[in-house]
Amino acid sequence: MAIDFEVEPEFQKQVDWVQKLATEEIEPLDHFMRSGRSKDGKRLDADGWNAIRAYIKDLQQRVKDQGLWGFHLGPDLGGPGLGQVKLCLLNEILGRTRMGPTIFGCQAPDTGNMELIAHNGTEEQKKKYLEPLLSGEMHSAYSMTEPHAGEPGEFKCSAVRDGDEWVINGEKWFTSNGAGADFLIVMAVTAPEKPLLERASMFIVERNTPGVEIVRNVHGIGTPLWENYDTSGGRGGHAYIHYNNVRIPADALLGAEGAGFVGSQTRLSGGRVHHAMRAVGVCAKSLDMACERALSRRAKGELLSDLQMVQADLADSYIQLKQFRLHVLYTAWLIDKTGSYTREIRKEIASIKISAAKVNHDIIYRAIHLHGALGMSNETELGDMWMSAPQMGIMDGTTEVHKANLAKLMLRDYEASDDLFPTYHLPKLIEKAQTKFEKVIDDYLAA
Ligand SMILES: Cc1cc2nc3c(=O)[nH]c(=O)nc-3n(C[C@H](O)[C@H](O)[C@H](O)COP(=O)(O)OP(=O)(O)OC[C@H]3O[C@@H](n4cnc5c(N)ncnc54)[C@H](O)[C@@H]3O)c2cc1C
Numbered sequence: 312m313a314i315d316f317e318v319e320p321e322f323q324k325q326v327d328w329v330q331k332l333a334t335e336e337i338e339p340l341d342h343f344m345r346s347g348r349s350k351d352g353k354r355l356d357a358d359g360w361n362a363i364r365a366y367i368k369d370l371q372q373r374v375k376d377q378g379l380w381g382f383h384l385g386p387d388l389g390g391p392g393l394g395q396v397k398l399c400l401l402n403e404i405l406g407r408t409r410m411g412p413t414i415f416g417c418q419a420p421d422t423g424n425m426e427l428i429a430h431n432g433t434e435e436q437k438k439k440y441l442e443p444l445l446s447g448e449m450h451s452a453y454s455m456t457e458p459h460a461g462e463p464g465e466f467k468c469s470a471v472r473d474g475d476e477w478v479i480n481g482e483k484w485f486t487s488n489g490a491g492a493d494f495l496i497v498m499a500v501t502a503p504e505k506p507l508l509e510r511a512s513m514f515i516v517e518r519n520t521p522g523v524e525i526v527r528n529v530h531g532i533g534t535p536l537w538e539n540y541d542t543s544g545g546r547g548g549h550a551y552i553h554y555n556n557v558r559i560p561a562d563a564l565l566g567a568e569g570a571g572f573v574g575s576q577t578r579l580s581g582g583r584v585h586h587a588m589r590a591v592g593v594c595a596k597s598l599d600m601a602c603e604r605a606l607s608r609r610a611k612g613e614l615l616s617d618l619q620m621v622q623a624d625l626a627d628s629y630i631q632l633k634q635f636r637l638h639v640l641y642t643a644w645l646i647d648k649t650g651s652y653t654r655e656i657r658k659e660i661a662s663i664k665i666s667a668a669k670v671n672h673d674i675i676y677r678a679i680h681l682h683g684a685l686g687m688s689n690e691t692e693l694g695d696m697w698m699s700a701p702q703m704g705i706m707d708g709t710t711e712v713h714k715a716n717l718a719k720l721m722l723r724d725y726e727a728s729d730d731l732f733p734t735y736h737l738p739k740l741i742e743k744a745q746t747k748f749e750k751v752i753d754d755y756l757a758a
Pocket of ligand 1: 453484
């Protein structure tokens with residue numbers, strides 16, 4: 312009997328260390344970054360930001376000294392090789408923060424791109440791009456979605472071979488951190504006539520290659536539109552990029568020619584699980600807020616926590632969170648056990664990707680609602696958290712696409728009935744059982 316909900320004491324010490332760092336250092340850093348101002352209300356100047364950057368480097372060094380830098384990576388890539396279940400426990404904590412992933416060297420989209428290069432890159436590519444990515448000296452972006460379509464079958468951005476070079480032409484959209492990245496991994500159609508899974512290839516394109524044009528740095532709902540026109544290259548934002556006759560050397564191809572869509576699954580599957588792990592943390596934090604508020608706020612002479620409809624909401628959130636968390640942990644456990652993204656695992660990954668959006672939506676909505684006007688204000692983190700719910704349902708594939716895949720994977724375990732009525736039709740089952748028990752009764756009476 313191997314099911315055990317405890318971790319070894321040694322690892323529990325690491326979890327406690329991460330929890331302490333998150334509470335004492337990372338959350339205050341988040342709050343400071345949110346304002347970007349000193350106590351007298353003045354915006355930080357360049358020196359001020361340099362001081363903050365040095366502080367971040369210092370925190371990153373503490374994480375390295377603790378052996379937790381890039382904790383999602385295996386020892387072959389310089390990480391601790393914790394496995395997915397342990398990753399869950401750490402990602403849940405970081406999910407409660409904004410800067411946590413950066414402090415621990417496991418921020419998207421760099422993490423997924425590390426996996427991509429590690430699995431598909433040549434030795435030269437690993438040296439040139441993977442090593443600086445792992446150490447945090449370089450940043451990257453993943454450029455796949457196009458403005459006219461998020462569906463691979465519709466992609467138009469192309470790469471054509473010309474002597475020793477590839478020439479990329481097309482548009483990409485929502486390339487997260489694209490404006491500030493050192494290099495972009497671009498998915499481009501290389502063989503439009505081939506079946507979908509052989510049609511596209513991936514390329515490593517350095518950001519400053521002539522022809523890479525950041526048209527706008529698109530931000531999420533709530534950010535003023537004019538900020539999209541600042542394409543100067545800070546981190547954050549989702550770049551809208553034109554690739555205008557971008558010439559790159561032949562060896563910029565990442566993985567085999569035509570293997571782009573298949574290769575991208577390495578990146579997306581892992582990323583989806585990590586998003587789900589962090590979603591557990593976001594939901595838990597909003598539920599903590601709801602519980603504190605329920606115990607503090609009065610209405611009609613009673614505490615909110617004494618009102619049955621509030622109690623019902625809190626109970627529903629608790630149950631949804633526990634179920635979601637267990638499902639994420641189960642998926643992580645399956646990955647650890649199997650070591651690859653089998654059909655069984657893809658089924659669970661699709662499920663938790665779908666539930667991440669739903670559970671985030673329900674739990675955060677209830678927390679906001681319980682906070683009344685305060686919940687609608689920008690004076691708590693609930694507004695930012697609320698944005699994570701619809702985002703979860705869109706990024707890395709929409710909920711509908713995952714539901715369709717999940718249903719297909721589920722149905723592979725079933726067969727159609729070859730009879731007019733289903734196999735579980737009672738008249739048929741009872742007749743079969745009567746035949747079986749006729750013999751049982753006869754044997755008993757004969758004995
Ligand atoms: C925060 C965030 C970060 C992102 N980062 C990146 C990134 O770094 N790099 C990158 O390349 N992309 C990125 N994306 C883009 C993301 O991958 C796409 O938004 C996603 O794949 C959906 O594509 P779309 O936006 O074109 O939506 P569409 O494909 O146009 O879908 C819109 C809606 O149509 C319906 N729909 C679509 N397909 C189906 C279907 N098969 N069945 C039923 N209904 C359907 C659904 O209601 C769906 O929500 C990011 C997106 C977000 C929100």
